[in-house]
Amino acid sequence: MRKYFLTGLLILVPLAITLWVLHAIISTMDQSLLLLPPQWRPQELFGFQVLGFGAVLTVLIIFLTGLLAQNFIGNYVVRVWEGLLNRIPIVNSIYSSVKQVSDTLFSSSGNAFRKAVLIEYPRQGSWSIGFLTGVPGGDVVNHLKGDYVSVYVPTTPNPTSGFFLMVPKADAIELNMSVDEALKYIVSMGVVAPEHQPPK
Structure with missing residues (x-):
């Protein structure tokens, strides 16, 4: 019975967490319906709340914004708007x-988080997986001797927070695994290990 219980738990827990996360995201995006006039909201039109209608509306707004920003007039409006914000x-x-971070992360020509590396952190003898984000710049370069690389070390199990480090290039060992595999390894706290790959 214990074996069957654990098997069922391993199947249902990830499913339940996935559904909970999706419900939280859709419910949050449904708040975008508050931008509509009251007479256009689903409660007024259909007499009941339509779950996910706000998510569709949000995706549609994002798509239309990107579509309009691609033409000459839309690009000019974006530049004027950014100039006002600046x-x-x-x-x-x-x-x-x-904007700088989002342009780097979401740009198709960007090189953020392209390689997973192994570095000795937070102390000697302890190792962490990090991601190359580039090379140090600005006045920092004047105070570093030798070749250094910028590395982002995410925390577990929430990889959206972490530490930004500048380490000698020779101390960053490039791993023969994809960024997705490395993220799964980090988020799962080492439980979901990538398949063994021969060294490069």
Whole structure:
């Protein structure tokens, strides 16, 4: 009975967590319906709340925004809007920082998180998996001797937080695994290990 119980648990727990996350995302996106006039909301049109209608509306708005930004007029409006935001003192620093990060992460020509590496962190004898994000820049280069690389070390089980490190290039061991495999390895706290690959 214990074996059957654990088997059922291993099947249902990931499914339940997945459904819970999807429900949380869809419910959050449904809040976008508040942007519609009251008479256009599903409660008024159909007499009941339509789960997921806000998610469809959000995806549609994002798609239309990207579509409009690709033409000349839309591109001009985006530039004017960004220029306006850059003139607001506090908003300027927040928006520009977030935009630089998002452009790097989501750009098809970007090189963020392209390689998984193994570094000795947080102390000698302990190893962590990190991701190459580039090379140090700015005034930092003037204070580093030798070749250094920028590495992001995510935390477990939440990889959206982590540590930004600049380590000697020779100390960053490139791993023969994809970024997706490395993320699964980190999120699962080492439980879901990638298949053994021969060294490069």
